[in-house]
Amino acid sequence: DTAVSQTPKYLVTQMGNDKSIKCEQNLGHDTMYWYKQDSKKFLKIMFSYNNKELIINETVPNRFSPKSPDKAHLNLHINSLELGDSAVYFCASSPPPAFDPLYNEQFFGPGTRLTVL
C-alpha cells in the first residue's frame, strides 16, 4: 500500500505551459509539504500545509500555487513554466511538527521529474 503517491512520475513540457502535479497520502497525517530538488540534489522546502491551511510559503514565485482540497491531498499547480523550473518535485507528509518535534519523521513520495524544454 503506497503511503505517499504522486502523479505523474515524469512530466515533459514546453516553456510557457501550465501543469499540475498531484499528491495523495494515506497515512492520516495532518501536515503535507512540497519540496524542490535541483540538479545538485539540494532539497528545498517550497510549501507546507497543516490541515488544509498554508503554514509555510518559502520564497517561491507566485506562478506556483498549492491547493489542498482535503487533508489527504496537496496538489501543485505551476503557471507559465520556465526552464529553471526543471527539477524533481517531492511531496511529503508528517504529523504536525509541534506534536513531536524531536521525532517528527517525514514520509516522501517517489518524486515527479519535471523537464521544461
Place this chain on the structure above:
Amino acid sequence: TQLLEQSPQFLSIQEGENLTVYCNSSSVFSSLQWYRQEPGEGPVLLVTVVTGGEVKKLKRLTFQFGDARKDSSLHITAAQPGDTGLYLCAGPQDSNYQLIWGAGTKLIIKP
C-alpha cells in the same frame, strides 16, 4: 539562522571499505535525523538521534550525535553497493519545528 552543512559532498569508494560522513552546525539542534535517498526515490528516514553523545547502530551503519548536539556523523563499515545513495541530515528549527535540511552526501559504492 540554523544551518546544516554536510561533508563530503561526494564520496566514491570500493565495496568493503569503511567511510564516515558528517553533518555539522554552529547551532544546537534538539535532534537530528538521517535520511537515505536512492536514485529515483524519495528520502527515507534511517534514524533519529536525540541525546548528546548518543550512538545508534543500524546493521553496518553507526550514527553518532555530538556531545554538544551541534553535529552528527554516520559511519558505514564494509560498505556494500546497496549503500549507494544520497545521505541527508535534517533537524527541527527551534522557532517552528520545521525541518532544516543539509545539502547531502552523495555516496557511490563500487563493486
